[in-house]
Amino acid sequence: MHLLAFAGIQLFPDGTIFIHVAMILVMIWVLNRTLYKPINRLLESREKNKGGNFSEAEEINAKVGQKEARYNKELLEARSEGYVLIEKEQAKSAAAREKTLAEVKAEVAEKIAAEKADLEKQTAAARSEIEKGAEKIADSIAAGILK
Secondary structure (H helix, E strand, O other): OHHHHOOOOOOOOOOHHHHHHHHHHHHHHHHHHHHHHHHHHHHHHHHHHHHHHHHHHHHHHHHHHHHHHHHHHHHHHHHHHHHHHHHHHHHHHHHHHHHHHHHHHHHHHHHHHHHHHHHHHHHHHHHHHHHHHHHHHHHHHHHHHHO
């Protein structure tokens, strides 16, 4: 049953294809004459009428683009200069900090050296007093033993 329904369908083209192509070409020609040409003329006239404003808008848009590019370039340059200034100031403050640190270290080293010298003097004085005291004690012990 189903095979009988498809019996009229041809898979390979025959001479009727030329008739179909000719009908499509005639249809395109008729549509171009009656529908597409008037629509295209209308669209072209609209484009011409707004063309003056459109070109002016394009010029303004181009100027805006140029100004924006210049602004971005100048902003980038200003940021770069700012970063350079910040780095210079950081280098100056680091140098000042190092200088102050070196001065403090020198002061501390001088104080330590002075304290060491004072400690050595006190140690020498204490040794001499201990030696004197030891001699007196030794003399008193010797005198006590000899008695």
